[in-house]
Amino acid sequence: MLNFQTAKSAFRLLHNSRCGLYMHEYQAYDLLKKYQLNLVPVTIPLNQGYRATTPEDAFSISQRMMANVSKNKPFVDIVIKAQVHAGGRGKGYFKESGLKGGVQIATKAEEVKEYCDKMLGKTLITHQTGSIGKRCNEVFLVEKIYLRKELYLSLTLDRSRGMMAVITSEKGGVNIEDVEASKMHKFFFELGEDIPLDVL
Secondary structure, three states: OOOHHHHHHHHHHHHHHOOOOOOOHHHHHHHHHHHHHHHOOOOOOOOOEEEEOOHHHHHHHHHHHHHOOOOOOOOOOEEEEEOOOOOOHHHOEEOOOOOEOOEEEEOOHHHHHHHHHHHOOEEEEOOOOHHHOEEEOOEEEEEOOOOOOOOEEEEEEEOOOOEEEEEEEOOOOOOHHHOOHHHEEEEEEOOOOOOOOOOO
């Protein structure tokens, strides 16, 4: 089971060895889904999310996701997110297919398959990757949620302080790199400490 002592040991190893820990969104999603009740004293609602590695997989997964409707949820739209270790994916483009944007929205399973055909196995170019780009071998299919207000929340390791950091913004998560510093809030705490309730 994941606990703060294990996380603290892992953080020290990463910090001392100067190596990096890279995770894709779907991996972070799976961890949050599995361990969320052990991390914070509140329940975090998670929308449907699945990894796909082929257009055919994406098609069948999106069909299942879109069938999960109810009286209160009459339709399901899907966000297709390229899984590469680079920021600015939404503003990037795929070298081989010419598709603009590593994040797309689809309203039909056929559209999901078409987008995935132009993403999977292709090279995504963003401002962080440079002209070499990064190959996209998997996508994260997520149920689109229509919100009145979008907020940004990040739990990260601050290597310079050797502490955990909670980063928040009321300006949402799209183009978070462009949000001015005065609109971002950081809270630091030691591994092993509970996250203060006033931060949550």
